[in-house]
Amino acid sequence: MGPGRAGRRRGRAARRTDVVIRRAEARDTARLTRLVRTSRAYEGPYAPMVAGYRVGPDYIEAQRVFVAADPITGQVLGFYALLLDPPELDLMFVADSAQGLGIGRLLAAHLREEARSAGLTVVRIVSHPPAEGFYRSIGAEPVGTVPARPPAVMWDRPELLLPVLVSRRTGE
Numbered sequence: 325m326g327p328g329r330a331g332r333r334r335g336r337a338a339r340r341t342d343v344v345i346r347r348a349e350a351r352d353t354a355r356l357t358r359l360v361r362t363s364r365a366y367e368g369p370y371a372p373m374v375a376g377y378r379v380g381p382d383y384i385e386a387q388r389v390f391v392a393a394d395p396i397t398g399q400v401l402g403f404y405a406l407l408l409d410p411p412e413l414d415l416m417f418v419a420d421s422a423q424g425l426g427i428g429r430l431l432a433a434h435l436r437e438e439a440r441s442a443g444l445t446v447v448r449i450v451s452h453p454p455a456e457g458f459y460r461s462i463g464a465e466p467v468g469t470v471p472a473r474p475p476a477v478m479w480d481r482p483e484l485l486l487p488v489l490v491s492r493r494t495g496e
Contacts, residue, residue: 343401343427343432348389350381355400356417356443357359365454373477379415387414392427402427402434411439412448413486416455432462432486441486446489449484456482463487 347354356379360366366374383389388406393399402418413435418427439447451459460466464484472479475488 342394343392343430344395345390345392345430348384348403349382352400352403353379353381353384354393356389356403358382359400359403359417359419360415362420364416365417365452370452370480381388382465388442389415389426390431390434392418392422392436393432401425402431402432404436406435406442406447408442408444410448411442411444412450428458429462435444436486436488444488446488447486449483449486453479453481457482458482459486 349478350387360377360379362373363374379389382406388408390404391400392402394401400419402416404416406412407414407443416428416431416435418431420432435447449459449464456466459482464486466482466484468483470481470483472481
């Protein structure tokens with residue numbers, strides 16, 4: 325293991341210190357779509373919601389979509405999509421193989437910086453119910469519940485607001 329490289333868990337993806345975050349490109353669409361459709365977080369009763377889901381090049385072009393990737397292998401470890409008007413986290417997924425490595429927190433920190441640089445003060449999150457704890461752990465505050473919308477979404481979802489922290493250096 326070289327200097328500055330975090331050790332790898334056997335059979336696991338890169339640790340947080342090995343990750344680069346970059347803007348998604350059209351060539352990422354198949355990998356992002358696969359990440360969404362194969363997520364263990366959407367097994368069982370949640371599976372129908374992502375069964376036909378597709379992240380297309382038009383979506384990547386229209387939204388602020390960012391990918392966390394291993395800089396050596398190019399493996400996509402996670403991604404998020406930030407909508408600006410109105411400000412909302414549209415998607416955030418971490419690959420099953422990268423769960424527990426800090427990728428979600430790294431993406432959330434990047435999301436906050438993107439939102440701050442866009443002049444946003446808060447970002448709305450309509451959470452997948454099992455992910456609510458993660459969003460609370462990064463500072464999102466519950467504000468309500470979004471009711472189910474059958475047949476697309478068969479369950480109520482927590483609604484949270486993620487404050488975008490101001491820069492301590494500039495006070496902006």
